[in-house]
Amino acid sequence: MTEERTKKAHLLMGSTAPHTRSPKSTRIIMLDVIIALIPLLIWACYVFGLRALSVSAVSVLSCVLFELLFDLITKKPLTIGDLSAVITGLLLAYALPHTVPLWMPVAGAFISIVIVKMLFGGLGKNLVNPALAGKACMMFCFSSAMTVPSVLVKLGAFEKYIPVEGAWGTTPLSSILTPPSEGTMALSFESVLDQFLGYETGTIGEVSALLILVGFIYLLVRKVITWHIPLSFMATVALITFALPDNGFERFDFMYMLTHLFSGGLMLGAVFMATDYVTCPITAKGRVVFGIGCGLLTVLIRYFGERDGVALAILAMNLLVYFIDKITVPRPLGTSRKPLFARLIKKAEQEHP
Amino acid sequence: MAFTFKGGIRLDEHKNTARSPIVPITAPSVVRIPLSQHISTACVPCVKVGDLVCKGQVIGQTQEGEGCLIHASVSGKILEISSITDAQGRQTESILIENDFEDRLSDAPAPCDKDLRTLTPEQIVEHIRLAGIFDAGTTPLPAFEKLSHAIGKADKLIVNCTECEPYVTANHRLLLEHPEQVVGGIKILLRALSLRKAYIAIEDNKRDAVKAIAKLDFDPEMIRICIMKSKYPQGDEGQIIYALTGKELPFGKPPADIGCVLFGAETCAAIYNAFAHGEPLIRRIVTVDGDGVDSPGNLLVPIGTPVSDLIRFCDGELSSINTIISGGPMRGQALCDTDSPITKDTCAILAFSKKQKRTPEKEGSCIRCGKCVESCPMQLVPRELYRRFKKNDLTGCEKYGVLSCTQCGVCSYVCPARLELTSKIGSAQTLLRSAPKKDTASPESSESERKEQS
Structure with a gap:
């Protein structure tokens, strides 16, 4: 009898409704964003040369590495598997000119990942966009390196533009x-x-x-x-x-x-x-x-x-x-909510009857 | 344009059994009939151990006359009256009947041979009560209670023929094979409510069922078929009413308050059977599916049949099954016992093997994607409710409308971080409903209470 019972207990697994989940996990969503970002990198390599690729690679690698190190030092479960650090790295690189020295994206990645994201509690807890915050800091710290090279030379036959090294002029x-x-x-x-x-x-x-x-x-x-x-x-x-x-x-x-x-x-x-x-x-x-x-x-x-x-x-x-x-909290179906103005008047009436 | 509501999601339908005709199951050797088959007052047994009962004989009833009567679904001897744990984890009394395979019929609920037009609404309600018919829906209630509340109040009868849960096709098959029963039930309900027109709500993935109903000979003025978009949870009371009438079901109010009354297709068929054949609700159609069974199908099952009988009938190997879900995968309950009985509201039994990983992964952290907000059919902010519940802020939960949640499961389904939103919101509801009013009431409601007192 007890044997039968233990067999039964082993047999059926508990589970709470809903018993089925959407296949879209955080990682798949992040992967989709990365896929959407890749064509931009390929185009950048065509326009700016392979330098764009190396800046992006340094930025992505350092973002992932900083997140990994942070998790290891603070003894938290590893979170790089959700791929969000890759997106931060890509977006940070995309916001930089291809001419920046290669150590600069590393500094930006430190600000983005460690200060803006991980110190606030990791994915989902940061107040501002990590990549943008990193870029903004770099804009103020290294403003001359952050200026984009601007004059383009048109190669007549190929209709191709090549940036001229060292020429800093105007963008459209x-x-x-x-x-x-x-x-x-x-x-x-x-x-x-x-x-x-x-x-x-x-x-x-x-x-x-x-x-x-x-x-x-x-x-x-x-x-x-x-x-x-x-x-x-x-x-x-x-x-x-x-x-x-x-x-x-x-x-x-x-x-x-x-x-x-x-x-x-x-x-x-x-x-x-x-x-x-x-x-x-x-x-x-x-x-x-x-x-x-x-x-x-x-x-x-x-x-x-x-x-x-x-x-x-x-x-x-x-x-x-x-x-x-x-x-902007939506009004639940089947409930009524008084307009903000009416609520304020009511509150004032309560306080000063 | 198909009728629909705001929010909701499209699910993989998995309606593998839509072409499987309804097959009566081989009669079970024992049935265990729980005396409380829904959230309502439990019945007390009116038979003793050792009694011989007939098929269709009343074996459980409530003293106050409310709640569903319970009938024996087979003829035979009462073996024991004992307490079991039901799918919700509550203890309920149950009656175990050993089938003697003689199929002696009880003559108590006689078929109604009078002309429908000569019946008063009260007589119809009483006949439905005696048949023990139960309307499983968003608010599960005995059909006669629902009907008697709506008489005089409702001016719109909506027949819910939707089936938005994946896998489940019991209603679909019923409409395909016995549309005359459903329409017959609608006629009886219209008579009781003294209305002229009924609205059938059915999704656009069941066009063949629409054709089957339309083929029947009835006054086209009497029934209007409304095609709904196939979306989950299209079958919910509030969502159907919103889609068809544009009215929002006020929070905590029955549909009769805005002039609507809803009955399920199976309820209509059961009412028809009770009037035409004098058959109380002692069997129902159950979809059996999932990768744990080799030949899924739709079975006609006596109430109280053990789930294991159904799985064996559909060539399932009990030892390879990991999870059994009673109901659809979105709202159903995971059973803890393979001998759990089929009840009046079991629309499906889904058996999943170990191969299919169904246990949710570990909860991640919310990335604020807003998918739960987008798809919530009640326009709640599940993420905020979850956060506040975790912080033990029940007042905040109530302010954000936690009690409006219908537990449809959409938020947990879409959550990419795999948060257990639905069950946490459910826990918040349970806590709020059981807690004494004073601690949890929002300032507004306590204020109105004060006004009432003065």
Whole structure:
């Protein structure tokens, strides 16, 4: 009898509902993001040469290594298997020019992984996007090395552009932010097309708007991200630059608007950095608010700071996520919630009857 | 455009048994009939050990007259009346009947031979009560209670023919093979509710069942078939009502409060059988599937049959089975005993072998992906509820609407970090419901209480 009973106890395993789980684990989601990021690296190698690859490799390896070391030193379970450190490393490298000395990504990785991510409790606990925070610190510490090389030479027959070593001039974005002289700039359709396709200069990951869009569509199809942040972010920037251009450009100038969208880190930031799960709101409504805020700050920094403000805009909005989440809690089905205003009046009445 | 609701997910359907006709199982040698088959007052036995009972004889009833009557599902001798642990882990009394294979029928619940039009609603309710019919749904209740609450209040009868859980095809087969029973039951319900029109809610993955119903000869003004999108949890009360009427089921209220009443397809068929053949609810259709059985199928099973009989009937090897789930994989209960009986609300038995890894992996850390928020059919923030429950902040849980959760399991299913969101939210609900009101009531509700007192 007891034998039978022990057999039975061994036979059936307990399990709590639901007894089936979606195949999409954290690691598979992260792998999808990496897949979406790879084409950008290949394009960067084509435009900038293998130097782009070595910067990225150093950045990824040091990010993974720092996370591993941190786990080992603090005697925590190893977390590098979730692949999030690889994404941080890739995004950090993508935000750097390919000309940085190779020790710089290591310093950036230390700030990103150890200070911004692991010291706050690891994956899911950090307040701001680690890659962007690393880039922002590097922007202030090594500002000259962080400037992108800008003049490109066109090789007539191959329609290929090669960056000229040591020439530091203007990118399409900086040329519209600080035009050489008033009114002389005319943006041609060809130059905008070049920016869209990726025949321009910039940091490693931001050159090809087309490939970023391809990555965006891949992530949407794989249901890794939702459309809310990228579209509200880009739409806000497009709307403001279309209606209220800066520096004497004419209103409703399509080419001016498209230069704002395709040049600089806007697309990369909107698709890959602002959508970082950990540092964006969790509700759809909150994500739209977040995207609009990012867009607004980006344009403000571009207009008044005369630099590409995508990284700083996203970092600033990251800090507001906690409050955005609080005010955008959805109303559960079948319950009624009084509008905020009515609640405030009621509260005031209670306190001062 | 198919009707649907906000949120929810598409699941792998695994409807392997959709083409398997309903087969009656070989009669079991013993049946064990639990006296409490749903969350309601338990019945007390009205037979003694050693008594001979007929098939369809009442063996358990409640003193107050509420709850479902319990009938013997086979004829034979009462062997014992003892306590067992049911799927929810509660102790319930059960009656063990040894089958004498004589199939002596009890004549107590006679078929209703009167014209339906001459029956009063009260007579219909009483007949349904005597048949012990139970409506398994989001709020499981005896069918007669549901009906008598809705009489005069409801102006919309919705017949829930959806089956959104993977694997389960019991309702689908019922609609394909016996649509006349379902429609017959609808006619009786319409008469009791004095309504003219019923709405059949059915998903778009069961087009053949829609055709089977449409082929029947009935007044097209009487029944409208509403095609729903195949999505989980489309079969939930609140979600069906929202999809069909656009009204939200108010929190904690029965559907009758917004003029709707829902019955399952199997309930309708059982009501029809009770009126046409005088058959109480003593057997039901059960889908048996999973990789633990070699020939999955739909079985017609007497209530109280041990699960092991079903698995053997479907060529399953008990020793190779690791997990048995009673119900669908999203909401079902894992059984702890292979001899657990089939009850009135068992729609499926899923047996999984050791090969298939079903035990959840270790919980990771939340990456705030928002997938639980996107897919929650009740528009809750499961992640926030989970976090607050872990911090023992039950007041916060209540503020975030934890009691609205229907335990559909979607949040745990989609969570990439494999957090046990559903079961933790369930624990928070249990704690809140059992805790004394004072400690947990939100400021608003305590305020309204104060007003009521003054």
